[in-house]
Amino acid sequence: MISPAAIMELKQIVGPEHLKTPYDDLSAYATDGTKLKYPPDAVALPGTGEEISLIMLLANRERFPVIPRGGGSGMTGGALAVQGGLVLSLERFNRILMIDRENLIAKVEPGVITEHLQQEVEKLDLFYPPDPASADVSSLGGNVAECAGGLRGLKYGVTRDYILGLTVVLPTGEIIKTGVDTMKGVAGYDLTRLIVGSEGTLAVITSITLRLVPKPPAKRAMTAFFRDVRAAAKTVSNIIREKITPATLEFMDRQCIDCVRDEMDIDIPVDAGAMLLIETDGDHDVVEKEAQKLKDICLRSGAMRLNIATNKEEFDRVWEARRGVSPSLKNLRPGKVSEDVVVPRSRLVNLVSSLNDMADKYALPIASFGHAGDGNIHVNILIDPDNREEVGKAGLAVKELFEIVVALGGTITGEHGIGITKAPYMELEFPKPALDLMARLKAAFDPNGILNPGKIFLEKKAVL
Numbered sequence: 001m002i003s004p005a006a007i008m009e010l011k012q013i014v015g016p017e018h019l020k021t022p023y024d025d026l027s028a029y030a031t032d033g034t035k036l037k038y039p040p041d042a043v044a045l046p047g048t049g050e051e052i053s054l055i056m057l058l059a060n061r062e063r064f065p066v067i068p069r070g071g072g073s074g075m076t077g078g079a080l081a082v083q084g085g086l087v088l089s090l091e092r093f094n095r096i097l098m099i100d101r102e103n104l105i106a107k108v109e110p111g112v113i114t115e116h117l118q119q120e121v122e123k124l125d126l127f128y129p130p131d132p133a134s135a136d137v138s139s140l141g142g143n144v145a146e147c148a149g150g151l152r153g154l155k156y157g158v159t160r161d162y163i164l165g166l167t168v169v170l171p172t173g174e175i176i177k178t179g180v181d182t183m184k185g186v187a188g189y190d191l192t193r194l195i196v197g198s199e200g201t202l203a204v205i206t207s208i209t210l211r212l213v214p215k216p217p218a219k220r221a222m223t224a225f226f227r228d229v230r231a232a233a234k235t236v237s238n239i240i241r242e243k244i245t246p247a248t249l250e251f252m253d254r255q256c257i258d259c260v261r262d263e264m265d266i267d268i269p270v271d272a273g274a275m276l277l278i279e280t281d282g283d284h285d286v287v288e289k290e291a292q293k294l295k296d297i298c299l300r301s302g303a304m305r306l307n308i309a310t311n312k313e314e315f316d317r318v319w320e321a322r323r324g325v326s327p328s329l330k331n332l333r334p335g336k337v338s339e340d341v342v343v344p345r346s347r348l349v350n351l352v353s354s355l356n357d358m359a360d361k362y363a364l365p366i367a368s369f370g371h372a373g374d375g376n377i378h379v380n381i382l383i384d385p386d387n388r389e390e391v392g393k394a395g396l397a398v399k400e401l402f403e404i405v406v407a408l409g410g411t412i413t414g415e416h417g418i419g420i421t422k423a424p425y426m427e428l429e430f431p432k433p434a435l436d437l438m439a440r441l442k443a444a445f446d447p448n449g450i451l452n453p454g455k456i457f458l459e460k461k462a463v464l
Ligand SMILES: Cc1cc2nc3c(=O)[nH]c(=O)nc-3n(C[C@H](O)[C@H](O)[C@H](O)COP(=O)(O)OP(=O)(O)OC[C@H]3O[C@@H](n4cnc5c(N)ncnc54)[C@H](O)[C@@H]3O)c2cc1C
Pocket: 032, 033, 067, 068, 069, 070, 071, 072, 073, 074, 075, 077, 078, 079, 090, 110, 131, 132, 133, 134, 137, 138, 139, 140, 141, 142, 143, 144, 145, 146, 147, 148, 149, 150, 151, 199, 200, 201, 203, 204, 205, 206, 326, 327, 415, 416, 452
């Protein structure tokens, strides 16, 4: 609970027009991609790092939680005010500060929407590869905080691989710069990498220096349909074994295909059990050669049908459909529990057969899609949220899924983070000494635990 005196002080810091209280409609800030609801006590929309610094000092004095928030598309509840407190929206930090064509870097504020940066750099024939399917709504600050991945991870890596430096406000109020504005730099501990993926628990990001690459001159996309998921998973292995690294190697199972079949508007076999969406990019001649090779591999691996996009409209339609899979799953069942597990690519087939077994065991439909090239599959357990039995069974299925994934040498999250929804499972992946070290790091940054409490770790305080 934030005291009335602290609310007055917050108004003075950010200006009354940039502080929302329960007298305003706070519903937009109470939820995120999880659809869970935790109304905050207030929402501040600061305009400068100095204002954020003053807010942190006040929060330490008054001991209220501060929850950084970008586009609110997070899938694990990272931006939710689970213990009440102040949501700190970075939406006014929405400027691209510079794009340096000579040094291939850009400097942005964290509230810039990912797609906006992608479009602006592409106008200059440059490329910012990280491409979460939520690029039109997620912010770069949220991408950094979650280390977002996306559709081009296989060839280009994830957000972490493009972050050179950050300006951040520490929970204790100091403003610091981490990392470099250059291509290289190894001085000191790598605080940038520590903060990337820290889910808003270590610092508030106020500016980001990003690495850009030249825009690939050509690209080709194709869809390949298979009788079942096993055949598609095998094809993924065959593509990698033949030393081709497509920009994108995405996968959908039968239920996901059926959800977006009409939107794709391409010829899809009625009995298709799995689909791969493959994109290759680079120089024109390389792209043509790779596309031919990919086509051969898919057909050799048992593809029932293969469509190579022949024009931009077809290309865009298929991409739109892929980006729309997650929300359109609600056409199948009213609710879903979405996980984003990763296994070594060579074990995708094992994961897939475990998912089939689990769907039978729990009598719940499981729809999966995702970044097969990275071994990163979004597993969606479809439920009716008003049916208590189904909700209970989904909880058991999630735990079993994580146990299987860890046993296969994988991880419980590839890109959505831990947030609140996966915090109970950290112990499945990390031994106690590693968790204790993480808790000590958190306490070193945030001795009073005011920045985004209740995230990543089940509530426990570290002793330094
Ligand atoms: C339809 C859909 C598709 C998606 N597809 C993908 C995908 O392909 N790949 C992927 O990786 N993710 C995906 N996501 C998840 C989500 O979009 C990403 O996690 C994204 O990075 C969140 O960004 P955001 O701006 O919405 O962050 P928010 O949801 O606002 O916040 C997420 C976390 O970041 C912290 N945070 C936000 N801004 C800051 C800041 N300035 N400083 C410090 N901490 C901050 C918050 O405290 C919170 O912990 C998808 C989500 C949806 C709804």
